[in-house]
Amino acid sequence: MLDCCSCEGEEPVRKRVRERLSEGRLAVATGLSVVRRGTGRLCSVCDHPIGRNENEHEVRNGGGDTDAVAHAGCHRIWREESRKLVPPLC
Numbered sequence: 319m320l321d322c323c324s325c326e327g328e329e330p331v332r333k334r335v336r337e338r339l340s341e342g343r344l345a346v347a348t349g350l351s352v353v354r355r356g357t358g359r360l361c362s363v364c365d366h367p368i369g370r371n372e373n374e375h376e377v378r379n380g381g382g383d384t385d386a387v388a389h390a391g392c393h394r395i396w397r398e399e400s401r402k403l404v405p406p407l408c
């Protein structure tokens with residue numbers, strides 16, 4: 319289940335991640351991320367605010383030139399879809 323209480327389920331979020339990755343609105347998230355308490359910033363994946371009772375995952379340069387934050391569940395999907403775009407080197 320997704321951590322974002324506003325999201326209906328995993329499939330719509332997955333679809334949006336793929337769209338945004340292809341449009342370049344989300345960067346490929348394979349690097350480091352920072353987890354901290356939510357501050358009400360909007361999730362770059364689903365556009366819902368990340369509340370103070372949730373954790374936000376900050377991805378460096380995740381939105382292109384800027385840092386992006388995402389819910390834990392959205393971030394997990396973002397990373398999964400990013401991995402599909404970057405095949406392992408072997």
Ligand SMILES: [Zn+2]
Nearest residue numbers: 322325364366
């Ligand atoms: Zn959401």
Ligand SMILES: [Zn+2]
Nearest residue numbers: 361364389392
């Ligand atoms: Zn989200």
